[in-house]
Amino acid sequence: MKFSLSTEQRDFADSLRGLLAGANTPAVVRAWGENDTASGRALLQQLAETGVTALAVPEEFDGIGAHPADLAVAFIELGRAAVPGPILETAAAVPVLLSSLGDHQLAKRFLPGIAEGSTLASLVFEPSTPRALDGDLADPVLRVSGDTLELVRASTRLESVDPARRLFEVEPVETLAQGPDVATAAQKAYDLAVLAVSAQLIGAGHAMIDLSTEYAKNRSQFGRVIGSFQAVKHHLADALVAVEMATPLVYGAAISIAEGAATVGRDVSAAKVAAADAAYLASRKALQVHGAIGYTLECDLSLWLTKVRALQSAWGTAAAHRARIASAL
The missing domain is CATH 1.20.140.10 (Butyryl-CoA Dehydrogenase, subunit A, domain 3)
Structure with a gap:
């Protein structure tokens, strides 16, 4: 297989790198770890304005529906800058989860907000990801367990080796979907x-x-x-x-x-x-x-x-x- 980034993908990477280079992300990360999330939320909104949070959201829900390689390009730059917050769950996992369920109303409930950057989402995926990242800031916080999808809320905060990864236990609120489509x-x-x-x-x-x-x-x-x-x-x-x-x-x-x-x-x-x-x-x-x-x-x-x-x-x-x-x- 031969693959190389397109001119548009390289330009996208360069634009993100320029944005993040000017954002003083080390200070943002330190503040996030101390529960001062204002500068981090502002940075996440800036990223949303570049289209990052819309990449995995289908066009019918106001997203871009981009190629997964575009998502990889974006997340390389996010990792390079150590961007804090539930950006992976918001921009990747939750959009694909909700858009793949076949429940138009459920997707319409959350995905447009994710695409425009007004919604942060977190996801518990048992057993590999049993804690909600930034569960106190995200809405929705979802949990997948087997063939059941639940809306949950954050409860007890736990320690992480990375102070900027704010992990939370969760408790159930509402069952959103159940069955083989969820799995x-x-x-x-x-x-x-x-x-x-x-x-x-x-x-x-x-x-x-x-x-x-x-x-x-x-x-x-x-x-x-x-x-x-x-x-x-x-x-x-x-x-x-x-x-x-x-x-x-x-x-x-x-x-x-x-x-x-x-x-x-x-x-x-x-x-x-x-x-x-x-x-x-x-x-x-x-x-x-x-x-x-x-x-x-x-x-x-x-x-x-x-x-x-x-x-x-x-x-x-x-x-x-x-x-x-x-x-x-």
Whole structure:
């Protein structure tokens, strides 16, 4: 398979990167983790105005109905900037879940608001995603359990390794749908969510490499900038190779989803495993280049270190995805 991004997709990525570069996202992330979500909500609204939250919403519900590869392009940039909030659930999982159910009234109830950016959504997907991300801010908060779709509300807040991932237990409010159609729609939503989190991990990997490269150009030791040492160059090169090698798997999974291929489950799981491994390698190498300062809250690198650690197991652990790949062979 030959695939390359179109001019429009590259321009979209560039526009998002420019927007996020000017948004001081490290400050936004820190504020979000301290429950000051005003700047984050403003940033999410700006992203909605670029069309991010409308990508997976069908045109009949005021969305764009874009190709999954467009969604991957967007989420790479969101991961590169460590954007906080339930953006994955809002822009990917929930739109596909509701639009695939065949219940026009239920979709009409929530999807136009998601497309325009006035609605944040969160999703509990048992057993892989048992907590609602930012459940106190999102409306709706949905839960899929087997063949049942419920409207739920946030209850107890739980701790996360990433302070900006505000996780909540939920309690039931209303059953919205039940039956085999729910299970089918939920599988589509899960696969797109796995694609989106894989793209986020790719973006996070690039961000940590960029931060470390800049640091290595300015940090001096033994009378030389540390970036001139071959061992440092090798660390960063290894990380970049891993991230670049994982990226085609993400776009390949996007194409599989778009074509409705029989291998969708295998392909998105392969993308998640590769992207998670690459981002984790990038985090380790970035920390080695920075030294102990990389752990500190004052260092921006720490925001991506904790995010990658959290996203590694989000929407399925490595073991679960490897088992899914093995079962498809």
